[in-house]
Amino acid sequence: MLDLQMPQHTRRAILQGGAAMLSLQLLPAGKAQSAPALFAYAGCFTSRQRYARGDGIHVYRVAPDGVWTPVQTLGNLANPSMLALRPGQRFLYSVHGDETYATAFAIDDRTGELGLVNRAQTRGRNGVHLAIDAAGRFMIVANYGSGSVSVLPIREDGSLADATQVVALPGQPGPHRVEQASSHPHDIVFDPTGKYVVVPDKGLDRVFVFVFDAASGELSPTAQGSALARSGSGPRHAAFHPTLPVLWVVNEIASTVATYFWEAERGHLRAAQILSALPSDYTGENTSAEIVVSADGRFVYCSNRGHDTIAVFSADSSTGLLTPVEWASSQGRTPRFMAFDPSRRVLYVANEQSDNIVPFQVDAATGKLTLSGRPIHNASPAAIVFAARK
Numbered sequence: 001m002l003d004l005q006m007p008q009h010t011r012r013a014i015l016q017g018g019a020a021m022l023s024l025q026l027l028p029a030g031k032a033q034s035a036p037a038l039f040a041y042a043g044c045f046t047s048r049q050r051y052a053r054g055d056g057i058h059v060y061r062v063a064p065d066g067v068w069t070p071v072q073t074l075g076n077l078a079n080p081s082m083l084a085l086r087p088g089q090r091f092l093y094s095v096h097g098d099e100t101y102a103t104a105f106a107i108d109d110r111t112g113e114l115g116l117v118n119r120a121q122t123r124g125r126n127g128v129h130l131a132i133d134a135a136g137r138f139m140i141v142a143n144y145g146s147g148s149v150s151v152l153p154i155r156e157d158g159s160l161a162d163a164t165q166v167v168a169l170p171g172q173p174g175p176h177r178v179e180q181a182s183s184h185p186h187d188i189v190f191d192p193t194g195k196y197v198v199v200p201d202k203g204l205d206r207v208f209v210f211v212f213d214a215a216s217g218e219l220s221p222t223a224q225g226s227a228l229a230r231s232g233s234g235p236r237h238a239a240f241h242p243t244l245p246v247l248w249v250v251n252e253i254a255s256t257v258a259t260y261f262w263e264a265e266r267g268h269l270r271a272a273q274i275l276s277a278l279p280s281d282y283t284g285e286n287t288s289a290e291i292v293v294s295a296d297g298r299f300v301y302c303s304n305r306g307h308d309t310i311a312v313f314s315a316d317s318s319t320g321l322l323t324p325v326e327w328a329s330s331q332g333r334t335p336r337f338m339a340f341d342p343s344r345r346v347l348y349v350a351n352e353q354s355d356n357i358v359p360f361q362v363d364a365a366t367g368k369l370t371l372s373g374r375p376i377h378n379a380s381p382a383a384i385v386f387a388a389r390k
Contacts, residue, residue: 103117144185256277333353
């Protein structure tokens, strides 16, 4: 009870403070202090020659319960099929399948919407993957069609400059007459130190390693140059263990996953294990596509196009060697891409031919996947990245 003898201004302050506290209690959970907004950006294929149905980059707001709400469709883009964020998450970058350029977009702090910044030449053809260094000063692109890797400077304002270095990848093509007629780099991965760049080459059956100069952005080959994969493997994508000196590579043509021991002192790879990405009783056609690793490095996930599953492997805590756990249905056709949400508890799978993005809850103890929520409709999806806005 208020003391009516106290000064009026004191009574007023107490009453106002009590009203403010009551209003906070009446607000829905999470409204008293708003949580950062989470946005998802989905790129896709758009061209007729790829029999695609996509129409650009889709922006979604992701609610805490996992529901995706469409925010924007940025159209008139040719095959924005792989995306990457600059550190700080204020800019998004895309390469464009079958094209010779990359594009920079600014992200609106409030709405998450994209605005075109500029376009720059990669000096290569059919960019299929890109990565940005930890300082956000350079973008490196894998040019599948021309068998090269390009380095594009990123300016202070987030815009791209044309490629300042283009490195051709040397070697003997693999035995597959169609898929391995020439060099086909398919991924760009920085090692955990940021000093090296790993490039799996599907056409040459090699995993290239380059020294990265953080000051100039220049790439130079290591003494090893590359690790030779099993003939006809078709190395496609790669992922490092978060703490162990281990690199895993998914091989597209052979539908296998290889474990390499990584010597960071000299950027050297040593093959240690190769396993099928398919169950032993599957006899149909398949190509493997994506590989991702759980935050703690205990589980590795590979996508299978044809079998239309996600292969789950457990990783030995001391060696990184893999053991199969399960094959979970991708709940669609042709799972081309996968990405964890920022919590690392939900794995999103992009099924290119069934036009959906499917969420899976990850069991922290077993690594197994369980369908979680409704699939998101998105035509010909090929890439997903997440950005949090304050």
